[in-house]
Amino acid sequence: MTNSVSIRDLSLSFGAVKVLQNLDLEVHDGEFLVLLGSSGCGKSTLLNCIAGLLEPTGGQIFIKGKNVTWEEPKDRGIGMVFQSYALYPQMTVEKNLSFGLRVAKVPKDDIDRRIARASEILQIEPLLKRKPAELSGGQRQRVAIGRALVRDVDVFLFDEPLSNLDAKLRSELRVEIKRLHHALKNTMIYVTHDQIEALTLADRIAIMKSGEIQQLDEPMTIYNRPVNLFVAGFIGSPSMNFLRGELAEEGGRTVFQTHGVSFSLDGYDADSPLTPGRKVVLGLRPEHIHVDNHQVGSEMHDAVVDIEEPMGADNLLWLKHAGHTMSVRIGGAKRYAPGAKLQLSFDMTVASLFDAETEERV
């Protein structure tokens, strides 16, 4: 697979503040890559560097094998979609779409042809004569995507394109962007802080924190095998349960101990040796803890329901166990009153263990 965008040793600092530090990233041809992180992690800065709107202080950027580090944004073969749509308010939709082409002095009939194609793909033909102010948020964002589409670019850059929309529209447009990617097969780089968008859209996700990529992998790998405590806590809602304790030896088997309670680690796929006495953090996702189910795991733990949060499709229980408060996701049909006693079992094949000091996966 060839690389569409490759970033080598990229650094950017504003004065003393280092936003990006020696960042390397390879984006494959036709790949949908999501940059995910909380605000201020440098994900939008990285996107602006790729677009050429910010000048890096060090490193190189290649797009389609061409070194574009010093190129103007228009010469990079990129199109960009912004969170605030950034449609020119005084121009009609048609003029908005054609602005870039008119600036580049593309022949009139060519412009018309490209607008016809883009507006057909995005289903915005009836809107062409309207001004942006007369459009709804979803329509505006569609036009903004169209503006990138007409320019026949290699790489699409999305800067939190759905964050200004309400929840319903967001999920609709999310599906449309995915469909668009399947149809066009362009490389797309998508910045978001919404993990649902990241998990649903991405071929690969790059999770960023303070200007560095923490983990770059397929969504399911990131979800099931986070490389460190930060990634584990960032992905997943409600967030993963973390139990602080240490490893111990019990009857010839390695177990995890916290507050005098032992958890068997049978089935855990360890990256490094599980030496007894090591301080670790056990991470368990709410849906990987089972209630009154004797099929999973080798041992049962008694727990007490603290509070219950019914969410319709499923039901979130907050439990007290082994000195920690844990959240457990169960089917929506089962209800538990506060104070109810139940038995827990744990699926260690999908659990995560992190070193308490380095916070890296064990």
Place this chain on the structure above:
Amino acid sequence: MANISTLNTTAAGFDAVAADVSGPRGRRPKRALSRRNIILYGTLFVAALYYLVPLYVMVVTSLKGMPEIRMGNIFSPPMEITFEPWVKAWGEACTGLNCDGLSRGFWNSVRILVPSVVVSIFVASVSGYSLANWRFKGSELFFSILIIGAFIPYQVMIYPVVIALRELGVYGTLTGLVIVHTIFGMPILTLLFRNYFASLPVELFKAARIDGAGFWQIYFRIMLPMALPIFVVAMILQVTGIWNDFLFGVIFTRPDSYPMTVQLNNIVNSVQGVKEYNVNMAATLLTGAVPLIVYFVSGRLFVRGIAAGAVKG
């Protein structure tokens, strides 16, 4: 209504319901002569009087003949309305050797006003745009220096400016005065435009750059059409400022191209002959007419433009 009456008459035990129905309901009544209204409208009335009485005296005096003025009743309306003073002020009043009235000064002022307003607004809007969007090395420093310039009294700069214009060979010419007005309008206008352009979403600028537009294309095709309200504000500020200017007009022009304000002063303050109060009043009203008309015509746009600078568009 039938429901309410049946409720009241038939159900004796439903006192609570009846009280709900007959209690406060709908819009709360307002008293026209409340204390708040008296204070509010009283203050407004006094303030309006404060500004309108002098104007009234001027208008009335300008419509009287000299004999009537000498009677000393400055508040009484004219017994015999005459437009003679207006005609004289416009076309016959003497300043020095010229006796062609204010009309000469009016056209001089127009000749000064139009290029000064156009040039100063263009220069300031371009620099405001580049300061807001094309942050270059030292742009903040440059901006600070410009703002400090606004706080230095004009009098301090007059002599250096005179020398500078002389060395450039444009002292005493219209070009020289246009340059002076452009320079002295820069601080406040640049601040105005910079803040307005900075309040526009930066994504618009980024999108235009990705679309391949350069410095001037973004200015003319994206920024300019969006900045109309602030252009109106700048225009009003400059038209009134330059029209009312006296100091630069008297220093940087020669007598035959004196602006209207300078000529007005020469008419009103002339020490020879009789003081023609009616002509003076008419001349003053004529001079003040231009800014007044500008305000009346564009007042609404002015307020909208000021507000647009504060609120994100």
